[in-house]
Amino acid sequence: MIDNNANNILQSTKLQLTPGGEPQKHIMKSSRAFGYTVLADGQQFELYVGSEVAVIEHDEHAKMVLDKGQYRKTNQMEFDPFNNTVSYIFD
Amino acid sequence: MNEVKTTNYYYVENIKVSEDVAKMYWKRLHKDYDNFYNTLIGEKAHPEMQMFGEQIKQEWETIPHLTVQKAFEEKNIEVRRLYFRAIGVAEMFQELEPTLIDKQVLEKEGITWDNDNKEITTHMRDEYELYEIQGAKLFPEESSSWRTANATVFAVRCWCSTTGREYWIYVPRNIGQKGDALEAIAWTVQLTITDPEYIYRQGDVILAKYSTTSKECRPYHLNAEQYVKLLKAES
Numbered sequence: 473m474i475d476n477n478a479n480n481i482l483q484s485t486k487l488q489l490t491p492g493g494e495p496q497k498h499i500m501k502s503s504r505a506f507g508y509t510v511l512a513d514g515q516q517f518e519l520y521v522g523s524e525v526a527v528i529e530h531d532e533h534a535k536m537v538l539d540k541g542q543y544r545k546t547n548q549m550e551f552d553p554f555n556n557t558v559s560y561i562f563d
Numbered sequence: 564m565n566e567v568k569t570t571n572y573y574y575v576e577n578i579k580v581s582e583d584v585a586k587m588y589w590k591r592l593h594k595d596y597d598n599f600y601n602t603l604i605g606e607k608a609h610p611e612m613q614m615f616g617e618q619i620k621q622e623w624e625t626i627p628h629l630t631v632q633k634a635f636e637e638k639n640i641e642v643r644r645l646y647f648r649a650i651g652v653a654e655m656f657q658e659l660e661p662t663l664i665d666k667q668v669l670e671k672e673g674i675t676w677d678n679d680n681k682e683i684t685t686h687m688r689d690e691y692e693l694y695e696i697q698g699a700k701l702f703p704e705e706s707s708s709w710r711t712a713n714a715t716v717f718a719v720r721c722w723c724s725t726t727g728r729e730y731w732i733y734v735p736r737n738i739g740q741k742g743d744a745l746e747a748i749a750w751t752v753q754l755t756i757t758d759p760e761y762i763y764r765q766g767d768v769i770l771a772k773y774s775t776t777s778k779e780c781r782p783y784h785l786n787a788e789q790y791v792k793l794l795k796a797e798s
Contacts, residue, residue: 532766538763542772546754548764553716555576
């Protein structure tokens with residue numbers, strides 16, 4: 473894994489997109505480094521994919537392929553009607 | 564000499580509850596001891612908290628399982644609300660015979676990828692169902708009709724397109740009251756950029772691709788029209 477902090481954008485060839493150590497986690501991989509930043513809430517990521525595609529893998533879901541461009545990663549939300557809060561869902 | 568049993572009290576979600584109630588709530592909410600420990604105590608906690616954690620660990624297997632039936636036997640409405648929260652949306656809606664409000668099928672062209680990561684056009688088909696449980700069913704002793712109406716809960720039911728597994732997601736009342744299952748599932752996607760080109764969904768992970776006009780913005784939930792238009796791939 474490569475990490476540098478130029479312009480606050482980290483670089484890596486492998487990144488876990490959701491918290492926790494479960495084997496099913498969403499992993500972003502590429503043969504060449506892609507850029508990313510973690511946003512303030514710790515759950516959203518800014519992802520910068522260059523000329524080499526990045527692939528997001530998960531044990532239970534088919535892969536997603538990201539071509540060149542900028543992406544905002546987030547998670548689905550759920551409402552809690554018993555305390556009126558909204559939070560991220562993590563499978 | 565008579566034995567006097569003292570009861571400890573805890574504040575759970577700002578509600579003062581007995582030790583037995585707190586333990587049952589924690590066990591149901593956190594499902595296993597490790598999750599309870601990591602969420603509420605953690606390795607850096609004060610030694611007294613560590614001792615408390617060790618006590619709970621010893622008792623964990625003997626703490627009674629909280630069921631929907633047990634929740635309804637609870638007379639205190641605030642404690643029952645806690646119980647409903649811990650039980651979770653799937654069991655609540657599977658056991659309480661909710662009312663089906665709306666059912667919609669979304670069919671559209673999407674994409675998937677082959678072994679060489681080349682795009683393949685595919686046909687996406689998703690079913691979404693919107694259900695309601697009336698507040699009067701959850702809290703029948705409430706005398707105020709306003710409070711009863713505000714206790715009504717709504718959830719959208721959907722299925723993973725890869726595994727076929729069923730999911731239930733609570734949505735806010737103002738969304739549920741629209742009576743539209745697509746509006747309900749769309750609400751679960753909240754973005755913080757304007758004008759995305761498209762979105763991908765892998766499980767509960769959402770990826771929104773920037774367009775040339777996208778900008779940072781305040782969080783907003785998608786509506787049905789945006790959801791149908793933007794969803795390009797899912798797994």
